[in-house]
Amino acid sequence: MNQDLRTVMRHFATGVCVVSTFSDSSGTREHDVVTVNSLTSVSLDPALISLCFRLDSRFLKDLRESGVWGVSILCGESEAEARAFARNAESRRASLSETPHHLGERTGVVLLEAAGWMECTFRDELVIGDHVMVIGEVVELGSRDARGPLIFLQGGFHTLELETAQLP
Numbered sequence: 001m002n003q004d005l006r007t008v009m010r011h012f013a014t015g016v017c018v019v020s021t022f023s024d025s026s027g028t029r030e031h032d033v034v035t036v037n038s039l040t041s042v043s044l045d046p047a048l049i050s051l052c053f054r055l056d057s058r059f060l061k062d063l064r065e066s067g068v069w070g071v072s073i074l075c076g077e078s079e080a081e082a083r084a085f086a087r088n089a090e091s092r093r094a095s096l097s098e099t100p101h102h103l104g105e106r107t108g109v110v111l112l113e114a115a116g117w118m119e120c121t122f123r124d125e126l127v128i129g130d131h132v133m134v135i136g137e138v139v140e141l142g143s144r145d146a147r148g149p150l151i152f153l154q155g156g157f158h159t160l161e162l163e164t165a166q167l168p
């Protein structure tokens with residue numbers, strides 16, 4: 001059944017973002033960043049977004065504890081980052097040290113150089129099946145000039161040339 005759902009959903013094109021949070025449990029703040037395509041806009045007023053994570057996700061554990069996270073929406077040039085941040089936590093940490101980023105002013109989470117970005121605080125969560133849907137309130141956000149997005153479709157990454165011609 002799960003296989004059947006994946007077989008169908010692979011035809012649904014999504015954007016790709018990286019989500020960040022941190023853990024202070026070791027006494028030193030450790031940031032983590034994962035590639036995610038379950039981002040959904042939920043509400044405009046208040047501004048709410050949702051993400052879904054595997055119930056046993058290590059990243060989710062940190063996110064639930066910190067109560068804050070960042071979302072960086074990737075453009076087509078960021079396929080290497082999308083691949084790097086889909087690996088295990090140790091590999092993700094090594095990749096982050098080599099990836100240009102800054103810390104969000106409101107929450108201190110990592111933000112990458114991205115087409116659009118948001119800082120979120122925990123609003124609600126729903127355990128559904130083998131995943132947890134996390135709802136976040138957007139407390140800060142920004143975007144850059146539109147560039148071609150990174151797209152995930154049929155198990156692979158793709159880019160899209162944006163039509164730059166303006167309508168008369």
Ligand SMILES: Cc1cc2nc3c(=O)[nH]c(=O)nc-3n(C[C@H](O)[C@H](O)[C@H](O)COP(=O)(O)O)c2cc1C
Pocket residue numbers: 016034035036037038039052053054056057058059060082085086087088089152
């Ligand atoms: C395109 C793409 C989209 C992904 N989307 C999600 C997602 O929405 N939720 C999720 O839990 N993992 C998603 N992953 C997997 C994560 O990037 C990462 O591998 C996983 O969270 C690692 O598990 P951990 O948190 O236990 O270390 C995605 C991976 C790729 C390549």
